[in-house]
Amino acid sequence: MLKLALALSVMSIAGLGGIVQGQTPAELDKRVQAFLESRRGTWHDLNVPEVDGRTLHDLILRNKYRHAVEIGTSTGHSGIWMAWALAKTGGKLITIEIDPERHRTALANFREAGLADYVDARLADAHELVPKLEGPIDFVFSDADKEWYTNYLRALWPKLAPGGCFTAHNVSGRMRGIGEFLEALERLPDAKTTIDRRSGAGLSITYKNPAPGERGS
Numbered sequence: 001m002l003k004l005a006l007a008l009s010v011m012s013i014a015g016l017g018g019i020v021q022g023q024t025p026a027e028l029d030k031r032v033q034a035f036l037e038s039r040r041g042t043w044h045d046l047n048v049p050e051v052d053g054r055t056l057h058d059l060i061l062r063n064k065y066r067h068a069v070e071i072g073t074s075t076g077h078s079g080i081w082m083a084w085a086l087a088k089t090g091g092k093l094i095t096i097e098i099d100p101e102r103h104r105t106a107l108a109n110f111r112e113a114g115l116a117d118y119v120d121a122r123l124a125d126a127h128e129l130v131p132k133l134e135g136p137i138d139f140v141f142s143d144a145d146k147e148w149y150t151n152y153l154r155a156l157w158p159k160l161a162p163g164g165c166f167t168a169h170n171v172s173g174r175m176r177g178i179g180e181f182l183e184a185l186e187r188l189p190d191a192k193t194t195i196d197r198r199s200g201a202g203l204s205i206t207y208k209n210p211a212p213g214e215r216g217s
């Protein structure tokens with residue numbers, strides 16, 4: 001009996017047998033769904049609308065991304081959606097927030113949702129930290145200060161893996177920096193951009209094309 005319990009706990013730690021860090025995928029799904037349900041309509045810290053959170057989740061899951069970066073955590077709504085997908089792909093999210101109170105709340109939210117193991121939440125100024133981030137990176141969600149979007153793109157695009165994706169929020173508005181950012185996206189030689197406008201905010205989705213020879217058949 002003791003041996004069986006030991007074996008099960010080792011499997012649990014190793015992520016074997018469908019058990020991931022103490023929770024089966026089904027248990028984690030239930031926990032995250034319950035968390036999101038309990039918080040629906042209560043996200044008031046410039047958080048993304050649910051439709052955009054779900055899109056980020058689906059992009060990561062569909063493309064099996066594993067190395068994600070978010071600029072602008074706030075209290076963690078978009079982070080919850082992305083970390084949920086990364087829990088399924090075996091990945092992790094680095095998310096950056098400059099406001100200590102929001103960072104603290106986000107940490108508590110990641111824990112409550114059962115997703116803390118899939119998030120590396122940094123309290124930092126993204127202007128300084130983003131250029132220092134090391135690859136590989138395959139997914140970026142830019143959602144902090146809009147006038148710095150072009151700088152974030154310049155810093156991270158070279159580190160983005162072929163087939164990777166750079167997304168940014170609020171590109172439909174006329175906020176300072178957005179025009180310049182959209183022009184920078186257009187000028188990227190190896191990219192394809194679409195804008196998802198369902199929430200009204202505008203979510204730009206830019207794929208870095210796979211290098212020749214790395215394209216699927």
Ligand SMILES: C[S@@+](CC[C@H](N)C(=O)[O-])C[C@H]1O[C@@H](n2cnc3c(N)ncnc32)[C@H](O)[C@@H]1O
Pocket residue numbers: 045046047048071072073074075076077078079096097098099102124125126127143144145
């Ligand atoms: C639109 S909110 C992010 C919402 C979050 N992505 C969500 O959906 O839950 C933007 C956040 O970026 C943070 N921010 C602004 N400038 C920043 C900087 N230079 N470095 C890090 N965070 C920054 C703000 O404090 C704010 O919490």
